[in-house]
């Protein structure tokens with residue numbers, strides 16, 4: 390980054406931002422296991438979608454694998470916050486792996502809903518993004534009984550063999566507004582469809598999106614700190630853009646370009662649920678050292694905390 394002179398007079402910092410309780414638990418779960426068992430410690434999939442977190446954990450002894458076959462038999466392996474299909478548990482069992490489950494409890498809740506609905510003989514519509522790790526796991530809870538819907542168009546097009554026996558669940562990190570539209574379309578087409586009392590969008594996703602909406606109203610541009618593969622980071626950018634903001638996804642200070650800041654006086658700043666706070670602090674420091682003031686815009690206070698994953702014997 391070469392910030393040079395900027396027109397930015399103040400940074401407006403969204404709260405809540407950054408790590409959610411599920412990410413905190415997963416990252417601490419890896420560190421806890423490293424302390425207890427030493428290195429190497431195998432982790433299935435990126436524990437959270439942020440390269441700085443991954444690099445830090447790698448340097449501490451975590452070994453990230455995409456396939457359980459890469460884990461030597463009998464070793465310990467951590468499942469990431471995104472959750473896995475039951476078939477992955479079976480594979481781990483067959484290979485004698487000792488599993489530490491860092492699946493976010495809010496993802497586990499969605500898995501339980503799918504299991505229950507499928508057991509009742511219902512077709513389950515999963516509102517989510519094709520290919521996302523969480524979606525792969527949720528689809529695998531009841532193979533053949535879960536249909537993925539990613540857009541309003543798809544919601545208008547899907548066919549359900551028995552519309553009187555169907556239910557819907559959602560990926561936890563989607564855009565609240567887009568999901569509502571898809572859900573409304575589904576409910577209109579399938580009035581008997583069961584839906585969760587509140588949708589499955591998690592509290593952290595909801596709060597960060599609410600904060601970004603407020604941020605847009607008072608900022609000339611918005612920076613979202615997060616990785617490209619992070620679903621909730623991309624949704625934050627989308628939410629800001631849908632409200633007409635100039636919004637940019639930046640992995641770190643190194644990605645902040647002066648072209649993003651032309652004419653910007655009030656710069657909104659937030660971070661996805663998988664982005665550590667130190668990345669935000671570096672950006673604040675860079676602007677503060679050029680004379681920018683820092684203001685807090687708080688929309689909620691989060692006190693959610695999940696117990697650490699149980700260690701494997």
Ligand code: SF4
Pocket residue numbers: 409410411412470493494495496561562591592593594621662
């Ligand atoms: S974003 Fe929500 S569902 Fe995902 S890990 Fe965090 S708390 Fe859990």
